[in-house]
Amino acid sequence: MLLLSKQSLCVDWLAQYFRSVFALNYNDFTYGTSLTGSDRLFAALRSLFAARFHARLPVEPAHIIAGAGCGAVLDALCAVLADPGDGILVAKPMYPGFAASFGCRNGVEVVGVDVPEGKENSIEALEAFERTLEECKARGKRIRALVVCNPHNPLGFCYSREVLVEHCRFAEKHNLHLISDEIYALSTFGSHSRFTSLLSLDPLAEAGCSPSRLHVVYGASKDFGCNGLRIGVLVSQANPDVHVAIESSALLMKVSSAADMLWSSLLLDDPSLSTFLTLNLSRLRAAYARTVAFLTTHEIPFRPAEAGHFVWVDLTRYLPPCGNDMEREGALAERMWAQGLNLVRLTALYR
Structure with a gap:
């Protein structure tokens, strides 16, 4: 059985818009100039992350790896950060797809963290992470990273800046990578809610955390209702080694030129x-x-x-x-x- 999280509220608008802008150029019929994304997509994402995610530093092409959906991007990232048998911490309740993205090919275990109900968006949640990490150490399970799903799937809240900073401190303290899944970033509809991207933080100044530990994942599937375009993006602004390692196999998850063109056209069309x-x-x-x-x-x-x-x-x-x-x-x-x-x-x- 295939389980999908999708929303189709604006398919009518998208279908009409994409029909009106569809146009391929010569490079779209080739492998392009980069395996990790086109210049057009890089420009579109730079604009998006600056305007909508309030990225503290400009997101450059060297920071971006695009792939055929966020699942593929997470799979590639996990292959670089962890070895078979290692674990990645994720607060429960969690998006069940993480288990496949991390474990299906890489053999990396998703270790669920039992955060007290109602404390998910609090500094107290990190106490649960501490306990789980110690339990993993006691049984010989090596933890390589932790994941923040922000906005949260399935609880539907946005992490505060203060709590994100604490996650950065936790990652630095325990020599872990911090992966922020921000796939619902622009679907924040609460009247008093505010989305804070990991890209907007200064991890070194605010948390004493090396920015090389931070990785943000985004894509077209959820905010744009375009699961079928299969575009996922990894942004690592301070870890060129991760970029080089993933690029070595990036051809295996390359984004379709047509999908690239469609999403980029919308992202670059501000009105x-x-x-x-x-x-x-x-x-x-x-x-x-x-x-x-x-x-x-x-x-x-x-x-x-x-x-x-x-x-x-x-x-x-x-x-x-x-x-x-x-x-x-x-x-x-x-x-x-x-x-x-x-x-x-x-x-x-x-x-």
């Missing part, structure tokens, strides 16, 4: 980009409001969200009273399937 992002946030807010209204009407407990495409709900009271957790959740899944709704059991990765 159209602003129109799209405004429309997308408006439709996200409306979709969230409909979802919350349904949950409230049916008295289903949920955690309010401010970003992303998820609402975390509690269906405990709908579980049958008898059986173990697997059997009870299986019975609920069958009931929901009969009504046309697919419930997939991912408890081990979420909680």
